[in-house]
Amino acid sequence: MTASLPTATSEWPLTNDLAAVRRAIRQGRWTGHTSGVAQDHVQGNVVILPEQQANDFLRYCQRNPKPCPVLAVSEPGEPMLPTLGADINICTDVPQYRVWRDGELAQECADISELWRDDLVTFVIGCSFSFEQALIEAGLSLRHIDQGRNVAMYRSNMPTLAAGPFEGPMVVSMRPLRAADAIRAVQVTSRFPQVHGAPVHMGDPALIGISDLSKPDYGDAVEVMPDELPVFWACGVTPQAAIRQARPAFCITHAPGAMLITDLFNSQLASF
Amino acid sequence: MTASLPTATSEWPLTNDLAAVRRAIRQGRWTGHTSGVAQDHVQGNVVILPEQQANDFLRYCQRNPKPCPVLAVSEPGEPMLPTLGADINICTDVPQYRVWRDGELAQECADISELWRDDLVTFVIGCSFSFEQALIEAGLSLRHIDQGRNVAMYRSNMPTLAAGPFEGPMVVSMRPLRAADAIRAVQVTSRFPQVHGAPVHMGDPALIGISDLSKPDYGDAVEVMPDELPVFWACGVTPQAAIRQARPAFCITHAPGAMLITDLFNSQLASF
Numbered sequence: 001m002t003a004s005l006p007t008a009t010s011e012w013p014l015t016n017d018l019a020a021v022r023r024a025i026r027q028g029r030w031t032g033h034t035s036g037v038a039q040d041h042v043q044g045n046v047v048i049l050p051e052q053q054a055n056d057f058l059r060y061c062q063r064n065p066k067p068c069p070v071l072a073v074s075e076p077g078e079p080m081l082p083t084l085g086a087d088i089n090i091c092t093d094v095p096q097y098r099v100w101r102d103g104e105l106a107q108e109c110a111d112i113s114e115l116w117r118d119d120l121v122t123f124v125i126g127c128s129f130s131f132e133q134a135l136i137e138a139g140l141s142l143r144h145i146d147q148g149r150n151v152a153m154y155r156s157n158m159p160t161l162a163a164g165p166f167e168g169p170m171v172v173s174m175r176p177l178r179a180a181d182a183i184r185a186v187q188v189t190s191r192f193p194q195v196h197g198a199p200v201h202m203g204d205p206a207l208i209g210i211s212d213l214s215k216p217d218y219g220d221a222v223e224v225m226p227d228e229l230p231v232f233w234a235c236g237v238t239p240q241a242a243i244r245q246a247r248p249a250f251c252i253t254h255a256p257g258a259m260l261i262t263d264l265f266n267s268q269l270a271s272f
Numbered sequence: 273m274t275a276s277l278p279t280a281t282s283e284w285p286l287t288n289d290l291a292a293v294r295r296a297i298r299q300g301r302w303t304g305h306t307s308g309v310a311q312d313h314v315q316g317n318v319v320i321l322p323e324q325q326a327n328d329f330l331r332y333c334q335r336n337p338k339p340c341p342v343l344a345v346s347e348p349g350e351p352m353l354p355t356l357g358a359d360i361n362i363c364t365d366v367p368q369y370r371v372w373r374d375g376e377l378a379q380e381c382a383d384i385s386e387l388w389r390d391d392l393v394t395f396v397i398g399c400s401f402s403f404e405q406a407l408i409e410a411g412l413s414l415r416h417i418d419q420g421r422n423v424a425m426y427r428s429n430m431p432t433l434a435a436g437p438f439e440g441p442m443v444v445s446m447r448p449l450r451a452a453d454a455i456r457a458v459q460v461t462s463r464f465p466q467v468h469g470a471p472v473h474m475g476d477p478a479l480i481g482i483s484d485l486s487k488p489d490y491g492d493a494v495e496v497m498p499d500e501l502p503v504f505w506a507c508g509v510t511p512q513a514a515i516r517q518a519r520p521a522f523c524i525t526h527a528p529g530a531m532l533i534t535d536l537f538n539s540q541l542a543s544f
Contacts, residue, residue, distance in 0.1 A: 179473045186458035187470060198459060201451045203475055203501050229475050272544060 016040055021261060026092045028110045033150040033219075033257035034095060039133045042195070042266055043259035044071050044084070044124035045236030046094055047243070048112075048252040051076045054121035056164025060242060061125065063161040067170050067238035069126040069194045071262075077118035085263030090122045096255035098240075103247025112252055120252075125236045126195035127259050128173050130266045131188065138188050140181045143222045150257035151175065153218035153235050157209025158200070160238060165246035172200060172232040174213065176224040182231045189233065191270045201232040208232065218256035288312055293533060298364045300382045305422040305491075305529035306367060311405045314467070314538055315531035316343050316356070316396035317508030318366055319515070320384075320524040323348045326393035328436030332514060333397065335433040339442050339510035341398040341466045343534075349390035357535030362394045368527035370512075375519025384524055392524075397508045398467035399531050400445050402538045403460065410460050412453050415494045422529035423447065425490035425507050429481025430472070432510060437518035444472060444504040446485065448496040454503050461505065463542045473504040480504065490528035 015021060021038045024030040034043055049057055054076075061068035072083050074090065081088045091113040099107040099115065128151065132142055144151045151173045158170040177185055182202055190198045201208045213230060214221045218237055224230050237256045254260065287293060293310045296302040306315055321329055326348075333340035344355050346362065353360045363385040371379040371387065400423065404414055416423045423445045430442040449457055454474055462470045473480045485502060486493045490509055496502050509528045526532060 179475050179479065183458050183471050183474065186455050187462050190459050190462075199455050202455065203451050204499070207451065207499055227476070227479055 018261065018263070022093060025095045025261070031096045031110045031258070034259045034261060035129055035150055035257060036132070036145045038261050039129070040265055042071065042084075042262045042264040042269060043127045043129045044262060045127050045239065046090065046252075046254040046260050047123040047125065047239045048090065048120050049123070049248060050117070050250060051119045051121055053165070053246070053248045053251075054123070057123065057166055057239070060160070060163035060166035060239075061123065063163055064170075064238070065193075066196060066200060066234035067160065067236065069196065070123060071126050071194060072122075072124040074122040076121050079116060079122070081122065081124065084124060084260075088260070088262065090260070091116050094254045094260050095258040098253045098255050100243055100248070100251040100253065102249055103244050108255060115252065124260055124262070125239065127236050128196050128233050129259060130195035130269060131192045133266050134188050134192065134270070135185055138184055140177065140185060142175055144175070144220065147222065149220035149222060151219050152213070152216035152221050153237050153256060154205075154210045155217045155241060156201075156232070160242065165248070166242040168238070168241040168245040169209075170200070171218070171235040171237040171241055172208070173219075173235040174216075174230050174232050176222060176228040177231050178228050182229050185231060191272060193271055194269050196234045196236070199231050199233050202229045205230055290533065290535070294365060297367045297533070303368045303382045303530070306531045306533060307401055307422055307529060308404070308417045310533050311401070312537055314343065314356075314534045314536040314541060315399040315401040316534060317399050317511065318362065318524075318526040318532050319395040319397065319511045320362065320392050321395070321520060322389070322522060323391045323393055325437075325518070325520045325523075326395070329395065329438055329511070332432070332435035332438035332511075333395065335435055336442075336510070337465075338468060338472060338506035339432065339508065341468065342395060343398050343466060344394075344396040346394040348393050351388060351394070353394065353396065356396060356532075360532070360534065362532070363388050366526045366532050367530040370525045370527050372515055372520070372523040372525065374521060375516050380527060387524065396532060396534070397511065399508050400468050400505050401531060402467035402541060403464045405538050406460050406464065406542070407457055410456055412449065412457060414447055416447070416492065419494065421492035421494060423491050424485070424488035424493050425509050425528060426477075426482045427489045427513060428473075428504070432514065437520070438514040440510070440513040440517040441481075442472070443490070443507040443509040443513055444480070445491070445507040446488075446502050446504050448494060448500040449503050450500050454501050457503060463544060465543055466541050468506045468508070471503050472506050474501045477502055
């Protein structure tokens with residue numbers, strides 16, 4: 001399943017004005033990916049589940065902290081996420097949602113106010129976009145950002161640890177880097193354990209069950225040059241693979257690449 | 273030039289008894305490599321130059337801190353190195369020396385007392401053996417240690433920055449690791465900037481001018497398995513390449529792999 005989201009246009013430059021970005025998303029004027037958007041701010045993957053499944057899912061995240069680092073869990077039925085920002089409303093502030101019924105994608109939409117229920121619990125899970133700013137500030141070029149694309153994501157053959165009905169392969173994001181930059185990227189991203197931390201693999205994609213880098217399972221493909229290594233990080237889309245496995249009766253997630261943008265600054269997450 | 277030093281025998285088990293190790297080296301009973309020997313202790317590459325060239329060489333090290341991190345510089349004519357250990361005598365405490373005249377290897381010996389001069393300055397430069405202990409403690413296997421061999425070292429095509437007559441290619445040591453271990457090795461060795469720190473390259477050896485991993489320029493070859501990346505660190509043998517270039521009238525170094533073992537503990541060098 002390749003999600004081809006709209007890309008940034010001249011009307012929607014990559015901006016660091018959080019208020020403007022949130023307003024545009026809330027009003028449904030931006031339903032695309034958020035890679036490189038408001039890049040000072042922590043972005044998050046979103047999973048919304050009925051309370052019954054939420055407890056299993058929290059245990060799943062705890063057991064798989066590399067792909068599923070939990071930044072926030074809401075109170076049941078509460079759409080606001082005060083620990084992530086003063087006015088964040090999970091019903092409106094994600095550019096594009098996916099609604100899942102019985103584990104199948106049922107609907108994509110830009111607002112879930114009509115679907116909200118008193119028993120829903122929101123999970124916000126750290127996203128690699130948060131460490132991309134640190135990589136760029138370290139002097140590295142990230143091809144998908146330079147090309148205005150969503151990052152390439154793949155279902156690997158690395159299993160996650162199961163909890164209740166939740167299990168499945170680890171989804172990974174990939175950024176091509178020359179070796180010296182890949183080494184630097186390990187150093188930089190190791191400082192950010194809450195947003196996937198260090199890479200989980202680099203080099204031969206076949207070793208983690210990826211047969212063709214030009215065909216990502218989510219996001220957009222980017223070229224890997226002959227002098228580059230593909231570098232793979234655990235990805236917050238992993239829960240979506242687990243949800244397809246668990247087949248909960250009802251679930252809402254973000255669309256891959258179209259993240260919740262929080263008030264937190266990425267620099268706040270650096271561990272040293 | 274492949275240095276094939278004697279390897280550890282049953283009479284010379286890999287031991288952490290520093291006093292026994294130093295005694296054996298001082299008495300000429302151990303003239304082999306020191307990889308995995310007294311592994312709690314900081315080991316150092318050795319360069320001994322007349323005062324005239326020593327000033328250029330110190331500048332060379334300052335400009336190339338990855339291959340040439342200076343742990344100690346002696347007073348001219350002073351064979352003792354009190355900052356590295358109470359009784360270290362540079363004339364006797366290296367297992368095997370190389371004596372260079374006009375840039376050419378003139379002699380190998382286990383004691384340089386007869387060659388000592390009042391104008392000689394000793395440089396001790398950090399060695400990757402120091403971080404190998406930290407890698408092993410992190411759960412990684414290092415093939416050359418498992419096989420009782422010296423580490424494989426190669427002249428790369430990465431240039432160093434010149435100072436006076438000293439210049440030349442960066443020499444690198446190579447350890448084959450699976451990707452997850454290579455990533456962990458970047459994290460672990462980044463904590464040890466005084467002993468070469470993080471790797472300088474991983475993956476395709478041709479990208480740094482190494483055409484055949486089975487033919488190291490120094491040390492012993494080890495096999496790289498299909499699921500492994502060769503991981504390259506800057507190496508303290510780099511000065512020996514610069515000395516061949518500078519052709520000083522007189523110079524003494526350690527033989528590659530046969531290091532000075534100091535009183536310092538590797539754990540003292542960890543930066544955080």
